[in-house]
Amino acid sequence: MRKTMTIENALRWTYRDELPKAQVEARGPAAWGGPARLRGGHEAAAEAADLWAVPDNRYGVVPDRGGDGAPHADALAIHAAVLALDSLAPDMPADWVGFADCELGPCAAEVARDVLAGVFMSVGEGPRLRRPLSVLIRKVAILGLPDLTLDEPEQRVVVAANGKPRWFRKIQSVGAFGEVHAVEVDGYDPRAKAPYPDAYGKTYLDPCPVDVLVARMEAEVWRAALDVLVEDLAGCLEAVDLLPSTLPERPWETNSGRVLRDRTAPKPLATLPNRRPVAGLVTVRAAGQPGKRKKGD
Known part of the structure; x- marks a missing residue:
């Protein structure tokens, strides 16, 4: 019997209910006879600690020791699509604005710089997310979105x-x-x-908005990735019919009644050919093909 889920619910079902059914594979001394054959000294202590710890399973979630059966085939397909997101690169311009609901004054440029540094890192081929898309997807599926409400900061003098x-x-x-x-x-x-x-x-903002704005930028990237997953999984699941996300492109805009839509941002890129318009300012591209995803990705 087929069931209909939004992409958010499908991800929660995948990472909370189905993938924890997979147990941790035996490794180290567990693979050749268990603790009875452990060697002595520090080596024995290290191997015993490794054996009896409860690490994540191969899907990156804590296994359910009392779970029965194997993960559903659709959950495995969703997980594979999530991992494939790591081959894509979100484009976030330096003029990204996610704080239209408060005034940052002369500190705005410094805050924007710190936010970008908190989300992206520079590597040989260009900026990359500090936390891969698959990690963001899995974290939100298990824990939910963090609080994205931005308290109005007060400008203070050092x-x-x-x-x-x-x-x-x-x-x-x-x-x-x-x-x-x-x-x-x-x-x-x-x-x-x-x-x-x-x-x-010198002036500074109290409370400092950087952590919340980092969470907002990651939430916008996460929301963009949901649209990619819905498209990539279309027609690939046996028992689940996916519905698009009902959240706005900037998820924090539903968190508080006082949040205003950011009218300073450029228009979405929906009219540009070969571009995927995701989350307003965010676009997702395949490495080596700016503005495009490789066919079949």
Whole structure:
């Protein structure tokens, strides 16, 4: 009997109900007779710890020791499609904006830089997600989306221990090998009892919004990946009919009534040929083919 599920429910069913049925395969001493044949000393202790720990199974989930049967074939097909997402690369422009519901003021550029650094890392072939798409999919399927509500941060001035504003300035410093670089130092002149002419103050946001914005950007990438999964799994499942996600392209927009739609973002890329419009600013491409997925991926 076929059943209909949204892609979110199908992923929860896959990673919460079906894949935990697969037990951890025997390895180490378990594969050749169990603890009775362990050697002595530190080696025995290490092997025993490895044997009796409860690691994830081959699908990356904790096995259900009391579960019966094997994972459903459709769950295995969904998991394979999730793993295939790791061959794709989400494109997130540096001008991504996910904080239209609050004002970041002069700290906006610094926050945007820190958010991008929290989501992407630079590798030889270009920026890549710090956490692969398959890891994001599995985490949300098991734990759900994190709280994406962004509390309105307050802009504060960096102050010293006496409560007065701190001052900073940059000077040129020569390194051990003769290289010259800028160093930030104290910008207050104790003799004049005033800041140096080139001194500047600093501001920061309290609470810091970076962690929430990192979670928002990952949620947008996650939401984009759901559309890819629905398309890739069409006609491939035996007992499950998949429905698209009902969430908006920016999932946090449903978290709070005070959240406003980000009107500063560029228009979606829906009209461009050979581009998959996913999650507003996010596009998914195959490595080596900017803006395209390889046929058959």
